[in-house]
Amino acid sequence: MQVLWAPWRMAYIGAEKTDAGCIFCRALEGDPRDRLLLGASAASIVMLNRYPYASGHLMVAPRRHTASLPDLPADEHADLAETLRRALRTLDRVLHPEGCNLGMNLGTCAGAGVRDHLHWHIVPRWSGDTNFMPVMADVRVMPEHLLATYDRLRPAFDWLTR
Ligand SMILES: [Zn+2]
Numbered sequence: 001m002q003v004l005w006a007p008w009r010m011a012y013i014g015a016e017k018t019d020a021g022c023i024f025c026r027a028l029e030g031d032p033r034d035r036l037l038l039g040a041s042a043a044s045i046v047m048l049n050r051y052p053y054a055s056g057h058l059m060v061a062p063r064r065h066t067a068s069l070p071d072l073p074a075d076e077h078a079d080l081a082e083t084l085r086r087a088l089r090t091l092d093r094v095l096h097p098e099g100c101n102l103g104m105n106l107g108t109c110a111g112a113g114v115r116d117h118l119h120w121h122i123v124p125r126w127s128g129d130t131n132f133m134p135v136m137a138d139v140r141v142m143p144e145h146l147l148a149t150y151d152r153l154r155p156a157f158d159w160l161t162r
Helices: 009-014 074-095 139-157
Strands: 037-040 044-048 058-062 099-103 120-125
Touching (some): 037 139, 074 099, 074 139
């Protein structure tokens, strides 16, 4: 049984806001593994969430820096939707979740962590997991855990380019 356990959320909640730029726009710069970038399509990018709610928590975003889904050009939205569909299939194949939560938070009051650049969340779920988030765990386990997940998923996302 996999347990949904996300103490590293506290690192996120406690993290200082920086002006280092948009994580989605910067995802295509530098080392993909450092950025947790799994790949990109013509108009979309797929990356792991650095502060996941579960193993394999992905984010699928348009390359275009926009906060507005209605303003996304139709062809870019079609690319985004298709990338989301294929990412879900890939996740199924590698991690075999029993379910998934898909969601998009538009606006700060709706819970968007990055409010200026829209993105889908894909959170794999297993029966027996839980929404309980312990707060007294060691956040230092996180980078290793994340990169292990990244290394497991990356080859399966070879249908994306960079
Ligand atoms: Zn952006």
